[in-house]
Amino acid sequence: MNTLTVPVYSLEQDEFMSDRHFKIYHFEGDFPDRSELLIPHRKDHYLIAFIRKAGSRQWIDMNSFDLKDNTVYFFGPHQLIVKEEVKQLWSTGIAFTKEFLSLYGNGALLKLPLLVNPYNGYELELTAADILFIEELLQKLQTEYRQKGEWQQKMLSAYLTVLLTYLSRLYTAQYKGNEVNSEQQLLKRFQAKIDESYQQYHEVNDYASMLNISSGHLSDVIRSQSGKPAIKHIHDRLIMEARRLLFHTDQPVKDISFHLGFADTSYFNRFFKRETGLTPSAYRDQTRAIYP
Known part of the structure; x- marks a missing residue:
């Protein structure tokens, strides 16, 4: 698709993964020099980010908001994103493509409320119990991410399924708990x-x-x-x-x-x-x- 001058960023392969369909980002204060993120851009993948501590502002599709501590943010492919500044950040991000879900028989996850996002939300407020559950699950994902082997991607897919299902339950409760007819x-x-x-x-x-x-x-x-x-x-x-x-x-x-x-x-x-x-x-x- 022609996106004019707005760049579209794909996932970059790293030392832990053999493809470009899944990646984990982890920052503890220092944020890499990614000045290109300060210009309008899109991603061709999903991103789920658990922000432990941050103070910057972002724009998503003409809506501005401040990143909050202990909050989950979620973005879908091709939304237009602008960061106002690149500050220190304490967070873990899980990025994945539609292909990653489909490759391991989890294409049905694309129908989960979090990914469909019918209410155009961007953030999930968390209770102390939610934070504990998500932290433990993210730790399992990070451990598996660093273990190469024939079971790596299947295990990552299994943990991701749990995470997306759990966050979809929070999404439904937070935005609107009605069944869809x-x-x-x-x-x-x-x-x-x-x-x-x-x-x-x-x-x-x-x-x-x-x-x-x-x-x-x-x-x-x-x-x-x-x-x-x-x-x-x-x-x-x-x-x-x-x-x-x-x-x-x-x-x-x-x-x-x-x-x-x-x-x-x-x-x-x-x-x-x-x-x-x-x-x-x-x-x-x-x-x-x-x-x-």
């Missing part, structure tokens, strides 16, 4: 399809075909479950990506328009203004004045 599942599937295809497809009919249902039924369900029309979900996704690129890159509006699947820049300008009240250029100027 079939219509809510359709809403989530629709939103997932938009995330995959918003650059190529801008019409409800296209997504109804992907989901093998009629556009009328899709529209009715999406409106009843979300309170807004199906087409608005598509437009909102396009606007979010446009805002990311306008704020975080210097690409001309016409390039951003083409990247988002608009053949006519003037139509993109009218679309953006209708949805936000500002032209793309005015939005870029205004946001950069507020967040220089």
Whole structure:
């Protein structure tokens, strides 16, 4: 996928792993010189980070927040991330790709609430019991990570399964503890399809075909479950990506328009203004004045 000038970082192979699908990061105060993290970037993998102590601020998809002590943070592939500064950090991070889960028969984990993230959360508050459980599990993961052998990756996959399942239980309790019915599942599937295809497809009919249902039924369900029309979900996704690129890159509006699947820049300008009240250029100027 063309990401314009926003770099996408993959996992780097290290001495402990033979592939680039799983990695453990551990910092005790000193943080390596990674000045490239201070510029807008994306990751092509999942990252679960247990922050023991930190004081820096980050931006995720235009939302800013301060990292808190004794808190778990979680990020999915291709979210736009910016760190305001690189400070000392006491943390352990578990990074892994979709391929890592699939390779060991754990593809179903991709449907866990933490990874699906239906409520667009980024952090999990922990009790003392949660901290103890997670610390013990992270220690097991780190020990196994340093033991090369034919069972290494299977053991890592098993421990990761426990961690993701435990954190998904916390996620569900913290954000919303309701069971998801079939219509809510359709809403989530629709939103997932938009995330995959918003650059190529801008019409409800296209997504109804992907989901093998009629556009009328899709529209009715999406409106009843979300309170807004199906087409608005598509437009909102396009606007979010446009805002990311306008704020975080210097690409001309016409390039951003083409990247988002608009053949006519003037139509993109009218679309953006209708949805936000500002032209793309005015939005870029205004946001950069507020967040220089």
